[in-house]
Amino acid sequence: MFLKTKVHKWLKQGIITPEQAEAILNRERPSYKTPHKSWVLYGFLIIAAVSAGLGILSLVASNWNFIPDAIKLTFYFLLMGFLAFAIIKMKDNPPWFEALLALFLFLCMGGIGLIAQIYNLEGGGWRAFLLWSVITFGLMLFSQKQITTDIWLFVFSFSFFKWAASLDSTYAPVTACQVLYLLFFLLYFFCDKTKFFLSKIKTLTRWSLIMGLIASVYLFFMQFYAPSAKVFYIDNWLLYLLFILILHIMTLALLKIYPYQNKIPIYLWLTGLFANTLVWVSLLSKKIAKDGGQELDPPFVLLFLYTYFLCFVLISLYYYIPTTPIPSFIKRYKHTLVTWTVILGGISLLAFDQIWDGTAYSHPSFFYYLLPIGLLLGAIAYMFYESPYKKIQKILLSTLLALLTVYFTIAVHLPDEENFIKMFFTALILVSTGLFAVSIKNYILFAWAIIFLIIRIFIFYLEKLYSSNLMGISFIILALIIVVFIRLIQKNKDKIALWTKKLE
């Protein structure tokens, strides 16, 4: 889908002819010949498969104690052996190879859990994840799918960090973040220069940036925890400065070579930089007490915020002067800088209310509601006068924003007994998001809306059901309902196609 968007963009810009566009799409992805593939139905099929799988697992789990340990282990290793054989046989069939490999990786974790359960092993989840990372490293290299590498890197990073946190050293956790960042950074360079494991490059770049952000956020939040918790905080402003300098210089170097047009890394970096410099300034002002007090001096912080905001206003204005010489890697992020400046303005306004008004935390002031309502009205006004969206898309987006505003200002404050109302609101928000995604043909957004909807419904289910047997049966019934629903959709495919066309 990424390629299709790019090809359309080049066509619009006149870089390629329509014939060339079609030739590129036909060569790279034969499925583009059938542009109306029912990816919406695939989304629901995945829900049904996950629901059925969870139902079966739940039924097995509730009757687990009646199965002897030796049989559990024998069955497990026979299954793994069979799966390994299937993977070798399917080596030259990429879709099956990847699917079976993913299942094998998942079952490796299942095996670790099974052994832990049988032998009653305790010791924290991170040991299990670290073991999983070590034993599956080789398999991860064989996978061509980015998501497999993403999951492996996430699990490895998490368990490595938790291992560092379990050590006696107070600086081990933040050093672990920096080490991971450096490791991914170097791996990216290695893959790029040697052309080894080229399918991993994009993932490694992404993870380098994520790890940079995590290190940055960690440096920020750890300053506000009391020393009785198992976390550290740095009292020395010079040491803190050293940590953030290393971190942000590495990020700048990475952004310079970052080959993609995606602006999200810049936003992430700017967020991290903002958070870290805020804390550093506070450290410098000696406003964080040695006994772990996290009281920041409000007027000082506000002064910092507004100074920070004004600096970015000046930087943005400076880069808009036509004769200003701008380094090429900054040039493509010029608009991002402006957007960030606007965001900083919003943060400064919010901070003014939250920090200055002492009662804002327990009794939200009128200003606390005025800002989100104001933003909503402003966004709607902008959409109706400036955006190129069609009328139905604007209505969908307005509904979505209205629901979000109601949710964050009213529903969030409801007591736990009103879980159904919260679930109902969340489901409405996600359904609206999904419909909007369909209207703009954004498959990724639609997929994420479906995923979050599944998670939310399952969480609601789990909160209400107390018996594993009952839960298992309910999930299987849910899967059957979805399959019937899909069947009905398939029968009325043409009517639905006509309706979605009206949305676009």
Place this chain on the structure above:
Amino acid sequence: MLNQKIAFLHTKYNLVIALLFPILTLAGLALFKSYELKTNQTRVFPIKWSHIQSDSLQGSFLQFSINYGIKCVSLEKTSRCPFKAHICLEPYKRIGLHHKPDKNCTLFIKGICECGLLVFLGGEGHSHRYYIPEKHFNKMSKLFKNKNIKKEVLLSITKTGVPIVKDILIEGQSIKKKMK
């Protein structure tokens, strides 16, 4: 040259090795833990407090804390809490800092000393869990809520000082017998 290297990495034999490695590692781990469980020394300790609960996500389990019969007060001034410590059980019971006891100690449990009451907690320092089949939950719940009933835990202690819950004893009898 590089293409050859990449092709080599992706040969069938490398895939077989990559697939066998996790299977053999896990099989080895299972065998080792089985051997360890049979050869480990065991000790019985009283349960200090317990709580029984059931939910759809975590299942039905007994959550409890173990009374090791020794406090961390003597180590209070030596380190900032919470800190790592160990209880030596053989040749005689004593408490010490860090997770490595001296050579004289032949059986020990490693854990941490928590803040406040400076109580020693074995393992990772959390309370322990023992899972109960759902159908016996109500019966076990009544038993554990009765404070007059003696509740103990049978620990299997590894050579590295890790305590593993082997069984729960109710009035000296295994919980598995009580569930029949």
